C-alpha cells in the first residue's frame with residue numbers, strides 16, 4: 001500500500017487546480033493539515049474580516065474534504081517558528097512519509113517554509129514544494145542581463161511570450177479516497193479577535209462554489225465591458241475576486257482560463273475587456289515577483305532607496321481624518337467608509353486615497369499600507385505594498401511624483417452622478433449636481449453634518465512637488 005501523504009494548505013483553500021493537493025493525492029492516501037496562529041496574524045496586521053473569511057473558507061473546505069474521505073487536521077501554533085515541530089510531530093504520529101505544500105512569497109512565509117523543509121529532510125522524510133499561487137515561478141522571468149524587471153510593461157511583454165508558448169493548464173479537482181486514513185478535527189468557524197459582522201459575511205460568501213459562482217457571473221456579464229467600466233466605483237464593473245484569490249479559494253489559472261474562454265483563446269488581442277483583465281492578473285504576478293526578487297520591500301523599505309529619505313510629516317489629526325473618512329473630500333471619505341464597512345475598496349479609490357495621504361498630506365505610505373492591511377479582506381503584502389509604493393512614487397514603475405491625482409476632478413470623472421458618494425455619505429444625499437463633489441460650495445453647507453476640507457489641494461500639491469523634486473535632484 002502507498003505511504004500516507006500529508007498536504008499542508010495555507011492560502012490555497014480549494015480542491016480544484018491545487019498542485020500540492022493533487023500531487024499528494026496522486027502519490028497515495030492524503031491527510032490535509034492547516035495551522036492556526038492568531039498571534040502571527042496579528043503581528044502581520046491581518047484584518048479580522050480577512051481571517052474570518054479564511055476561517056469560513058476553511059470550514060467550507062472541511063465539509064468538501066469530508067465528502068472525499070480526506071481528513072482535515074488542525075494544529076494551533078503560537079508562532080510560525082513552531083511550525084516545523086508541530087508538522088513533524090503530526091507526520092510521525094500518522095506515519096506519513098511526505099509533506100506537500102504550495103509556495104508562498106513573503107519573507108516570513110519563506111523562512112517558515114524553508115525551516116519546515118529542513119526539518120523534514122533532517123528527519124529523513126520527503127518534502128515537496130510547488131508553484132501554485134502564480135503563473136510563473138518568481139525569478140523565472142528575467143531581463144537579458146538576468147535581473148528582475150523594474151518596469152511592468154517589459155515584464156508583461158515577456159509574460160505574454162511565455163504564456164503563448166506554454167499556457168499553464170488547470171489541474172482537475174482532487175479525487176475521493178476509499179476510506180479516511182484517520183479522524184478529522186472540527187474546523188473553527190470563528191475566533192475571538194477575528195470576527196466580521198453578519199452583513200460583512202453576507203457580502204463575501206465563503207467556499208469554492210461561491211468563488212466559482214462570482215467568477216461565472218463576472219465572465220458572463222461584466223468582463224466584456226471591464227475596460228470601459230473598471231474605473232467607475234459607482235458601477236459593479238470589476239470582478240471582486242481579490243479576496244478569493246488572496247485566500248486561494250480560486251486560482252489565478254482558473255481566472256486566466258475564464259478570460260481566455262471569453263476571448264477565443266487570445267491573451268493580448270480580441271475583446272478589450274478580457275485583455276484588460278488579464279493585464280490586471282499580470283500586475284498581481286509582477287508585484288509578487290518584485291517581493292521575492294527585491295526582499296527590501298518586505299522589510300518596509302522603499303523600493304527606490306533614495307526615497308527612504310522623504311521627510312514625511314507627523315500629523316495625527318490628519319491621519320485620523322483620513323482613516324475615518326472625515327477629510328471633507330467626499331470621494332475620499334466615501335472610499336474609506338466603503339473600506340471600513342465592507343473590507344474592500346475599488347482600485348481607482350485605493351490609488352486616489354493613497355495618493356492623497358502620501359502627497360497632499362505628506363504622510364508616510366507605511367501608515368496607509370498598515371491601515372489598509374488592517375482592514376482589507378483581500379490584504380496581500382505584495383499587491384498592497386506595490387499599490388502604496390506606486391502611489392507614493394517610491395516604488396517600481398511608480399507614478400511620477402509630479403502626477404498627483406486631484407480628488408475633485410477624479411470624483412467628477414469617475415463618479416459622475418455622485419451615486420457612489422451618496423451610497424456611503426448619506427449626509428450628502430440631498431446635494432444636487434456638482435456640489436456633491438465639493439459640498440463646501442453648497443449654500444447650506446453649514447447645516448450639513450460634514451467637515452470642511454482639511455487641506456488646500458493646490459498648496460499641498462505644491463508642497464509635495466517641492467519635496468519630491470529636491471529628492472530627485474539630490475539622488
Ligand SMILES: Cc1cc2nc3c(=O)[nH]c(=O)nc-3n(C[C@H](O)[C@H](O)[C@H](O)COP(=O)(O)OP(=O)(O)OC[C@H]3O[C@@H](n4cnc5c(N)ncnc54)[C@H](O)[C@@H]3O)c2cc1C
Pocket residue numbers: 230238239240241242243245246280281283284285287345346347348350351354372376378379380381383384385386387388391
Ligand atoms: C494602494 C493600493 C493597495 C492595494 N492593496 C491590495 C491588496 O492588499 N490586495 C489585493 O489583492 N490588491 C490590492 N490592490 C490592487 C487592486 O486595487 C485590487 O486587487 C482590486 O481593487 C481588487 O478588486 P477586484 O478583485 O474587483 O479586481 P479586478 O479589477 O477584477 O482585477 C482582477 C484581479 O487582478 C488582481 N489585481 C488587480 N489590480 C491589481 C493591482 N494593481 N495590483 C495587484 N493585483 C491586482 C487582483 O487579484 C484582482 O482580484 C491595491 C491597490 C492599491 C492602489
